[in-house]
Amino acid sequence: MNIEKIRRDFPFLKRKMIYFDNAASSQKPRQVVEAMREFYYEHYANVHRGIHTLSEEATSMYEKSRETVAGFIGAKPNELVFTKNSTEGINLVAYSWALNNLKPEDEIVVSILEHHANIVPWQFACKKTGAKLVYLDINSEGVVPEKEYEKINRKTKLVSLTHVSNVLGTILPVEEVAKIAHENNALFLVDGSQSAPHMPVDVKKINCDFFVFTGHKMLGPTGIGGLYIKEGLAENLPPFLYGGDMIKDVQLYESFFANPPQKFESGTPQIAEAIGLAEAVKYLQGLGMEDVREHEKRLVSYAIKKLSSLRHVEFYGTKNIEMRAGVIPFNVQGFSATDVAMFLDENAIAVRTGLHCAHPLHRRLGLKSTARASFYIYNTEKEIDYFAGVLEKLKR
Amino acid sequence: MSTFDELLKIAEKPKHFGKIDNATKEGMALECGEAVKVFLKIEGEKIKEAKFYGTESMLSKAAGELLMENIEGKKVEEVKKMEKEDMLKLITFELTPSKEALALLTFNALKEALK
Numbered sequence: 001m002n003i004e005k006i007r008r009d010f011p012f013l014k015r016k017m018i019y020f021d022n023a024a025s026s027q028k029p030r031q032v033v034e035a036m037r038e039f040y041y042e043h044y045a046n047v048h049r050g051i052h053t054l055s056e057e058a059t060s061m062y063e064k065s066r067e068t069v070a071g072f073i074g075a076k077p078n079e080l081v082f083t084k085n086s087t088e089g090i091n092l093v094a095y096s097w098a099l100n101n102l103k104p105e106d107e108i109v110v111s112i113l114e115h116h117a118n119i120v121p122w123q124f125a126c127k128k129t130g131a132k133l134v135y136l137d138i139n140s141e142g143v144v145p146e147k148e149y150e151k152i153n154r155k156t157k158l159v160s161l162t163h164v165s166n167v168l169g170t171i172l173p174v175e176e177v178a179k180i181a182h183e184n185n186a187l188f189l190v191d192g193s194q195s196a197p198h199m200p201v202d203v204k205k206i207n208c209d210f211f212v213f214t215g216h217k218m219l220g221p222t223g224i225g226g227l228y229i230k231e232g233l234a235e236n237l238p239p240f241l242y243g244g245d246m247i248k249d250v251q252l253y254e255s256f257f258a259n260p261p262q263k264f265e266s267g268t269p270q271i272a273e274a275i276g277l278a279e280a281v282k283y284l285q286g287l288g289m290e291d292v293r294e295h296e297k298r299l300v301s302y303a304i305k306k307l308s309s310l311r312h313v314e315f316y317g318t319k320n321i322e323m324r325a326g327v328i329p330f331n332v333q334g335f336s337a338t339d340v341a342m343f344l345d346e347n348a349i350a351v352r353t354g355l356h357c358a359h360p361l362h363r364r365l366g367l368k369s370t371a372r373a374s375f376y377i378y379n380t381e382k383e384i385d386y387f388a389g390v391l392e393k394l395k396r
Numbered sequence: 397m398s399t400f401d402e403l404l405k406i407a408e409k410p411k412h413f414g415k416i417d418n419a420t421k422e423g424m425a426l427e428c429g430e431a432v433k434v435f436l437k438i439e440g441e442k443i444k445e446a447k448f449y450g451t452e453s454m455l456s457k458a459a460g461e462l463l464m465e466n467i468e469g470k471k472v473e474e475v476k477k478m479e480k481e482d483m484l485k486l487i488t489f490e491l492t493p494s495k496e497a498l499a500l501l502t503f504n505a506l507k508e509a510l511k
Contacts, residue, residue: 336452337429337452337453338429338453338454338455338456339400339403339454339455342399342400342403342453342454342455342495343400346399354428354429355428355429368429369429369430369452
């Protein structure tokens with residue numbers, strides 16, 4: 001991967017800033033913005049309606065984008081529903097599947113590592129149905145011990161796990177979990193918000209039933225994400241939102257719905273955003289996801305090495321790079337995480353601070369808050385050197 | 397002086413950071429990852445003593461200190477009339493949206509206390 005060439009594609013870098021907040025959202029290459037601009041200026045119309053040239057062009061571009069994005073995660077186009085983001089994907093499964101299938105004796109298994117997006121919808125579904133929410137715990141390194149997976153049993157109807165922790169960067173063994181879930185006749189949802197942007201993902205290899213991801217974390221625009229529903233499952237799920245564009249026929253008191261994925265895409269969809277996301281996917285495919293992962297492994301190893309040499313900096317998560325994505329949460333002695341983030345900001349470094357939408361995980365770790373550095377394709381070892389140098393100044 | 401250094405100066409030894417036993421009024425405010433409690437000792441019409449406690453970040457600590465200093469000795473009715481803008485006027489440096497939320501934490505706790 002030629003990082004200098006990549007960096008030339010990201011106009012924000014002209015501001016001479018170091019962007020280490022990629023787990024929150026990534027920056028956009030000019031190719032993505034250009035693809036959206038071209039669509040709006042030259043091909044724009046609504047999709048799936050009208051036989052006129054522009055509408056047909058827009059429909060082709062939208063559906064071609066579905067093919068590209070589905071291919072990126074190893075899915076067939078008809079298995080990919082375009083959503084607003086991962087949160088909407090999980091809510092779709094909660095409303096459509098969970099509310100209609102869970103009974104009071106049933107259990108949903110999540111882990112303590114989850115982002116609120118993979119906790120709160122299940123709390124809601126459990127309250128509505130009387131089902132129970134069960135948490136897999138972690139060890140001191142932020143890894144789920146093998147024994148915890150024994151909590152998946154015959155009562156379990158759904159296992160819903162993050163692929164990669166947005167706080168600690170822990171990579172979960174999703175292929176093994178799929179086997180355990182299916183042996184117990186449970187469905188398996190993977191929250192790929194932090195994996196799809198950073199490593200090769202193949203939903204068929206994982207053998208999950210649902211996979212959610214969000215475009216804005218993977219070079220794409222905001223307002224677009226994806227929900228993979230394994231073929232055969234979607235037919236029996238009722239729609240999530242009702243209205244136009246998801247219809248075969250509407251009579252006065254009854255309607256007949258389109259086949260999936262259209263059944264789940266009510267109203268005018270995010271056409272330009274889907275086109276932008278497909279362009280982002282092509283950009284990543286051009287780099288090769290194996291190489292993206294290798295680059296981030298190098299960066300996180302280097303950052304761990306640098307931070308280890310700073311006695312006043314404490315960082316969290318496993319040091320086993322094979323099990324860790326490019327995310328490092330940390331604290332500096334004598335300062336709150338917010339202070340640290342403000343100081344870094346004054347030195348042109350962007351990190352996230354707070355609880356990273358993972359309050360239960362922070363409570364479990366006994367941490368009031370953390371600052372978090374997270375890396376992507378345009379980050380360099382040189383930036384990490386500068387980052388460590390700035391942190392050095394916070395020694396009291 | 398950078399904002400960070402300015403904050404460090406105010407927040408390092410805040411005179412009004414702490415609790416008041418037998419406070420006349422107490423109020424609390426939460427913001428993602430931060431919590432502040434305000435304690436007021438009221439005598440007659442006036443706020444005799446004001447303290448705040450709990451927050452971690454220097455920004456909310458500095459803002460809390462400036463606010464408590466400002467209201468001590470003032471009439472309760474006068475403090476009740478304070479608006480968000482009056483609080484923000486006490487801060488001399490530029491506030492971005494997230495920083496503003498932190499700067500208003502103690503103010504929100506004070507409003508709760510005086511409800």
